[in-house]
Amino acid sequence: MPVTDQIVVRCRKGDARAFHELYEAYSKAMYNICLRMTGHASDAEDVLQEAFIQVFKNLDKLSSESSLTAWIKRIVVNHCLSYLRKKKVYFEEVGETDAPEETDVDETHHAMTVSAVKDAIGQLPDGYRTVLNLYIFEEYSHREIAGMLGISESTAKTQFMRAKEKVRQLVKLKTT
Template identity: 45%
Template sequence: MKVAQLGNKAHIHKNIIEACKKGNESARYQLYQLYAKAMYNVSYRMMNNREEAEDMLQDAFTQAFMKLDSFRYDSSFGSWLKRIVVNTCINAMNKRKVELTYCEEVYSGNVFEEVEAEPRYTVQLVNRAMEQLPEGSRMVFSLYLMEGYDHGEIAQIMGITESTSKSQYMRAKRKVAELLKGFTED
């Protein structure tokens, strides 16, 4: 997305960002306060653990502040920072040598077909279901559904094939639907 397309979004908080670039600690704290909650949510969805999510958040902000001079307002600061958070989480997962469980069958159709048209799932239930997914599936599910990455981008980020990303997503989607159905029957 070009700066012209972004309009004022690319320049939101520009004064604070420029003050941060000059080493102003108060501005850094202010920028942290503006973005910490949203970036923590991204990190938590990927790491599935509060302590690890907090660690990833701190690492990501440390990296962002160190690389702030490279931020050129080509995108919004939030998008730039979210990419750092996602990459920080991916790198941490890779250090643990995440083994993806490959799905041999490709599911067709809508796996939520059995779900009634009336929404009956809360955010808490969906989060509870996501927490029970295997790590690799949860990351693909989160990146695709929650963060808006496409399968090509996910494949590149995670070092997997696009078809693996798609099958992991379908498997995660099926598992979440199954878990949600079980939660509502309890």
């Protein structure tokens, strides 16, 4: 039985040490998701704590076939989205023809550093940042993102394209 399975079994029995071990094993990665999606450390901490409360309360619902990491990640992402809905994040609806096709762009001439890109993503409006994070970092499809956010797939694609363009502009300004 893998170590995480053993921890889950112990958590289900009410072992406080196991809860701590589970939290320590996953909190850093899940905090990074929260931070990317909320854009603020204090908000990320709050969302993370709420998500882990949900994780601990629902460990009995975790099926043996489910990946613990994917299950926890899904709970964390859902809590982030719930937080953003409460903040009334705006997703601009667009028509089917407004979603531009993705094209390959030679970006090698831009001196994109990790910190410049991180800063640029942090400056994005919440809606753009949310779609960009879900697509790039959390690897959800545009269709999945649309379903999660209650928007059309073309709106998800457009928000993503606009977010990428805004990041390019911000990074270009910073590196020139």
